Amino acid sequence: MKINPSEITPERLFYLSRRQFLVGAGALTMSTLFLGGCRGKGPEPPPIGAGYCDSVQASRSTDELGDSLTPCQSVINYNNYYEFTTSKEDVADLSRNLRTSPWEIEVGGLVNKPRVYDVDDLRQKFAPEERIYRLRCVEAWSMVIPWLGFPLAKLLKEVEPTSKAKYVRFETLYDPEQMPGQKGLSFYQWPYVEGLRLDEALHDLTILATGIYGKSLLPQNGAPVRLVVPWKYGFKGIKSIVKIDLVEEMPTSLWMATASNEYGFYANVNPEVHHPRWAQSSERRIGELERRPTLLFNGYAEEVARLYQGMDLRKFF
Numbered sequence: 451m452k453i454n455p456s457e458i459t460p461e462r463l464f465y466l467s468r469r470q471f472l473v474g475a476g477a478l479t480m481s482t483l484f485l486g487g488c489r490g491k492g493p494e495p496p497p498i499g500a501g502y503c504d505s506v507q508a509s510r511s512t513d514e515l516g517d518s519l520t521p522c523q524s525v526i527n528y529n530n531y532y533e534f535t536t537s538k539e540d541v542a543d544l545s546r547n548l549r550t551s552p553w554e555i556e557v558g559g560l561v562n563k564p565r566v567y568d569v570d571d572l573r574q575k576f577a578p579e580e581r582i583y584r585l586r587c588v589e590a591w592s593m594v595i596p597w598l599g600f601p602l603a604k605l606l607k608e609v610e611p612t613s614k615a616k617y618v619r620f621e622t623l624y625d626p627e628q629m630p631g632q633k634g635l636s637f638y639q640w641p642y643v644e645g646l647r648l649d650e651a652l653h654d655l656t657i658l659a660t661g662i663y664g665k666s667l668l669p670q671n672g673a674p675v676r677l678v679v680p681w682k683y684g685f686k687g688i689k690s691i692v693k694i695d696l697v698e699e700m701p702t703s704l705w706m707a708t709a710s711n712e713y714g715f716y717a718n719v720n721p722e723v724h725h726p727r728w729a730q731s732s733e734r735r736i737g738e739l740e741r742r743p744t745l746l747f748n749g750y751a752e753e754v755a756r757l758y759q760g761m762d763l764r765k766f767f
């Protein structure tokens with residue numbers, strides 16, 4: 451199997467955006483100096499998401515541990531979204547035309563009141579609030595993101611899971627016409643699927659996010675609605691959700707189906723349990739030079755450790 455862990459350093463990210471800016475400025479000067487001499491070659495397009503990050507909103511500049519928020523430009527230009535590409539720097543560009551409105555989410559399975567929600571209704575009903583969370587990717591990089599979202603529990607309570615429901619299964623949009631990776635990366639079993647145990651799904655830290663930095667999500671971050679489970683590795687945070695089902699059996703995620711020896715169901719952040727290809731004891735916080743130690747449950751142990759009492763946390767995932 452091929453998973454591309456290509457990473458760019460934050461320095462390169464900033465260098466890139468600065469270079470794009472300089473090239474743009476240069477093109478402008480050239481065309482002013484040599485009018486007509488370079489007809490047909492317009493100025494460089496603006497960097498992806500230009501403007502989006504101009505008026506960011508966050509109530510604080512750090513999380514509860516004092517860690518600085520990751521700059522908006524990094525959050526929207528360094529992404530994992532394999533439906534588009536395995537190249538983190540190219541997700542923003544390749545996903546820019548994803549149609550995210552209108553958008554419906556079908557909630558069903560073992561519930562008393564199955565329902566189809568329009569995303570705009572969800573936003574109205576459950577009034578997204580700010581949640582500043584650390585995001586820890588299994589590739590050992592991390593960010594601190596001010597999400598806008600609402601507890602998944604609110605939605606689940608409304609549909610009333612039956613007593614048979616033990617797990618929640620989530621599915622991303624399947625649309626190969628819009629998502630080139632679903633054609634090109636045919637090795638994966640699309641659509642992207644993820645799952646949570648019902649008590650994890652009902653935990654207050656678990657949210658459905660519809661925005662970051664006070665704005666609606668861009669496609670690269672999982673617009674219009676994605677899951678965020680801050681004590682688990684980032685891949686559990688499934689993007690662009692179209693379906694949520696309450697089920698009896700543990701769902702098989704796309705990653706479990708891809709490589710069951712590397713990816714399990716729980717995927718709780720744990721510095722002592724190494725992934726076969728990436729040590730997990732430390733991480734690179736995007737925007738920082740020094741690596742920092744990884745925290746058990748990504749620093750949320752006080753809130754969530756009780757969910758796993760009696761379980762062997764040394765087993766990977």
Ligand SMILES: Nc1nc2c(c(=O)[nH]1)N[C@H]1C(S)=C(S)[C@@H](COP(=O)(O)O)O[C@H]1N2
Pocket residue numbers: 525528529530531532533585586587588622642670671672683684685686687688689690
């Ligand atoms: N549908 C879908 N969801 C996904 C992914 C993906 O490839 N497809 N990548 C996951 C991984 S590995 C990570 S680390 C996070 C990254 O979220 P971000 O790009 O918003 O930072 O999204 C997760 N959700």
Ligand SMILES: [Mo]
Pocket residue numbers: 530586587588589683684685
């Ligand atoms: Mo990830």
